[in-house]
Amino acid sequence: MEGVDHLAHERNKSEFDVDAMKIVWAGSPHAFDVSDRISKLVASDPGFRKDNRSMLSRKELFKNTLRKAAYAWKTIVDLHLSEEEAAKLRFYVDEPAFTDVHWGMFIPAIKGQGTEEQQQKWLPLAYKMQIIGTYAQTELGHGSNVQGLETTATFDPQTDEFIIHSPTLTSSKWWPGGLGKVATHAIAYARLIVGGREHGVTGFIVQLRSLEDHSPLPGITVGDIGMKFGNGAYNAMDNGVLRFDHVRIPRNQMLMRCAQYTCLGMPSDAKLILEPCILIRVSQVTCEGKYKQSDVPRQLVYGAMLYVRQTIVADASSALSRAVIDYKTQQSRLFPLLASAYAFRFIGEWLKWLYADVTQRLQTNDFSTLPEAHACTAGLKSLTTTATAVRGPYGIRWKKKRLGRRSLSSSEQIVSPSSSSRWSPLEEESLPVEDKSLEERLNGIEECRKLCGGHGYLCSSGLPELFAVYVPACTYEGDNTVLLLQVARFLMKTVSQLGSSKKPVGTIAYMTRVEHLMQCRCGVQRAEDWLKPSALLEAFEARAARMSVACAQNLSNFDNPEEGFAELSADLVEAAVAHCQLLVVSKFIEKLQQEIPGKGAKQQLEVLCNIYALFLLHKHQGDFLSTGCITSKHAALANDELRSLYSQVRPNAIALVDAFNYTDHYLGSILGCYDGNVYPKLYEAAWKDPLNESVVPDGYHQYIRPLLKQEIRTARL
Numbered sequence: 001m002e003g004v005d006h007l008a009h010e011r012n013k014s015e016f017d018v019d020a021m022k023i024v025w026a027g028s029p030h031a032f033d034v035s036d037r038i039s040k041l042v043a044s045d046p047g048f049r050k051d052n053r054s055m056l057s058r059k060e061l062f063k064n065t066l067r068k069a070a071y072a073w074k075t076i077v078d079l080h081l082s083e084e085e086a087a088k089l090r091f092y093v094d095e096p097a098f099t100d101v102h103w104g105m106f107i108p109a110i111k112g113q114g115t116e117e118q119q120q121k122w123l124p125l126a127y128k129m130q131i132i133g134t135y136a137q138t139e140l141g142h143g144s145n146v147q148g149l150e151t152t153a154t155f156d157p158q159t160d161e162f163i164i165h166s167p168t169l170t171s172s173k174w175w176p177g178g179l180g181k182v183a184t185h186a187i188a189y190a191r192l193i194v195g196g197r198e199h200g201v202t203g204f205i206v207q208l209r210s211l212e213d214h215s216p217l218p219g220i221t222v223g224d225i226g227m228k229f230g231n232g233a234y235n236a237m238d239n240g241v242l243r244f245d246h247v248r249i250p251r252n253q254m255l256m257r258c259a260q261y262t263c264l265g266m267p268s269d270a271k272l273i274l275e276p277c278i279l280i281r282v283s284q285v286t287c288e289g290k291y292k293q294s295d296v297p298r299q300l301v302y303g304a305m306l307y308v309r310q311t312i313v314a315d316a317s318s319a320l321s322r323a324v325i326d327y328k329t330q331q332s333r334l335f336p337l338l339a340s341a342y343a344f345r346f347i348g349e350w351l352k353w354l355y356a357d358v359t360q361r362l363q364t365n366d367f368s369t370l371p372e373a374h375a376c377t378a379g380l381k382s383l384t385t386t387a388t389a390v391r392g393p394y395g396i397r398w399k400k401k402r403l404g405r406r407s408l409s410s411s412e413q414i415v416s417p418s419s420s421s422r423w424s425p426l427e428e429e430s431l432p433v434e435d436k437s438l439e440e441r442l443n444g445i446e447e448c449r450k451l452c453g454g455h456g457y458l459c460s461s462g463l464p465e466l467f468a469v470y471v472p473a474c475t476y477e478g479d480n481t482v483l484l485l486q487v488a489r490f491l492m493k494t495v496s497q498l499g500s501s502k503k504p505v506g507t508i509a510y511m512t513r514v515e516h517l518m519q520c521r522c523g524v525q526r527a528e529d530w531l532k533p534s535a536l537l538e539a540f541e542a543r544a545a546r547m548s549v550a551c552a553q554n555l556s557n558f559d560n561p562e563e564g565f566a567e568l569s570a571d572l573v574e575a576a577v578a579h580c581q582l583l584v585v586s587k588f589i590e591k592l593q594q595e596i597p598g599k600g601a602k603q604q605l606e607v608l609c610n611i612y613a614l615f616l617l618h619k620h621q622g623d624f625l626s627t628g629c630i631t632s633k634h635a636a637l638a639n640d641e642l643r644s645l646y647s648q649v650r651p652n653a654i655a656l657v658d659a660f661n662y663t664d665h666y667l668g669s670i671l672g673c674y675d676g677n678v679y680p681k682l683y684e685a686a687w688k689d690p691l692n693e694s695v696v697p698d699g700y701h702q703y704i705r706p707l708l709k710q711e712i713r714t715a716r717l
């Protein structure tokens, strides 16, 4: 029954203006217009077909990706699309490809770290795709540990060149997207050696392949690292391996940006937070072989990372919202995910603003907000990608039945920042235990797959591929645990400065009220009291502050802070999670203080915001109870309110998903198609499987018939 909307009865139940909500989701009427127009353009063009992707062999898939990338470029050029429209087009083509790294990492690295001349030379070529770039940082033996990179770049003053070399197997570049088969150039990171002295890890522009016949240049060994998780999915991308054998490049291909302004020096707290992760330098080497530490603040290099991470946070909401659309009904499992999709959308929007603000400040040598911006992008990247794809490093640690136990009063558990007594969330009377049923709820896309029963396991549901494409986001651009540890450093630094004149600002400003937060008691008396933003905020702030302070106290018991940091890393990660969750909740609440036009739109968002916050409170009630922020009575009331909120969102669920405004093409899911006519489509899709191309399968004569005919002993196997 084509053309019939099988979900019309659901849509009729909706209590708000879906078109207004589409604008809220998109961010502005203009953003909605661009997004809507370009998504429809992609969806209606057979050149961007993707429904057969998971059935293609790796070679076919890859070739098809090459064709699509070329076709997308042709479309962009033919239609004179703006940069914004072109980016949207690549987004809706929805296929990991070498172009992601070219536009998302290679070009930003040249912009951020290249000199004026380098930008003038390389950017026009890159913008026209006359060269295709990759970003080669990770090595076979070194990922998060950037300091350990082994590739060397040795300056030869005789020829005014650098010699790029991979001295060991573990120094082989490993993973860069687009490297395997496509990239002609790389930003390769290597240890800079000048006059026999090492000067840290630096970026170099290195040509890899001939621009005439695409063959690797002398001294370059390059290839693809092989099949990855899932069918289709990230296998469209040629993640590559690369070795250098004394490859010579001109000196002016070292990224040597220098500041056009006087450097004011790095603020001390920027140092603390950046040092463990920012090990890439921008410096200069003169033709005489003189090394000069660049006057460009290292923080500027860092800008590129902030950019990529804030885009990853925005993508998390998209990936989760695509999975959410494929729902059945189990409300307590599904609605928190729906609420999370909206929460991540708004925090992504706020991060975009934060990135623009930091970038502007950096231009005027104002580094004051950089440590905070780093903590926000790192922590939120970790939080949102983990919640979207997989269970995070911070599993549920408390069984529900434990919550019936007496919870310690705040004075018993928490000590003031100045006190030296010890409190550890891990030491409280119980040992960490796992609650499988709750734990499962952390897996956004995977949870949606399970909600769809067996059908979710079919590739035609789109969910296996969505998961496979999305799951590496927990690793790339900074492993999620490593990022949370960086947030924890920021928190520990903040706590250590609480008594000083340096006041915490921005997202960490709540720490100025630490004395109150260490002692406050939750004022909730009835379930609906949990709907007050002030009650929610105070509970989340108190939990975050108390966990950070407890970690700081425990750290102070170690003579060697780094040893203490390693020993307490699991607690530190949890404190970082508490801080990041507070951030998402508070920005959702802030969003609701703005004007949101459209009948009922704001009310629906309020319901979602409360679901998001109370679900987190329920899921992490071990933290809230053990730190004495709430009692078990408050936890029970929160749960009552959560159930009531689920029934409020129920009639609007489909409309809230409609507000994502995804085309069936982009969604790529039979279970999620707009008209809801699922079964005929599943049936039809089954017949398209290559195994069904013939009635008698390939292999019948060799392997099945001999069995049936009892001729197995004479069969040629």
Ligand SMILES: Cc1cc2nc3c(=O)[nH]c(=O)nc-3n(C[C@H](O)[C@H](O)[C@H](O)COP(=O)(O)OP(=O)(O)OC[C@H]3O[C@@H](n4cnc5c(N)ncnc54)[C@H](O)[C@@H]3O)c2cc1C
Binding pocket: 101, 135, 136, 137, 138, 141, 142, 143, 144, 145, 174, 175, 176, 177, 234, 239, 472, 475, 476, 477, 478, 479, 480, 481, 482, 485
């Ligand atoms: C799909 C995909 C695309 C990628 N694209 C690129 C690319 O274009 N260019 C590029 O250069 N790289 C790329 N990478 C590589 C990526 O950046 C690295 O995988 C990432 O930095 C993690 O490094 P690793 O794999 O060596 O893991 P490791 O850093 O070795 O981590 C392994 C484990 O150790 C833990 N761990 C590591 N350090 C610490 C610590 N200090 N404290 C506590 N725990 C720790 C981690 O949590 C993790 O569980 C890509 C990776 C993937 C999966």
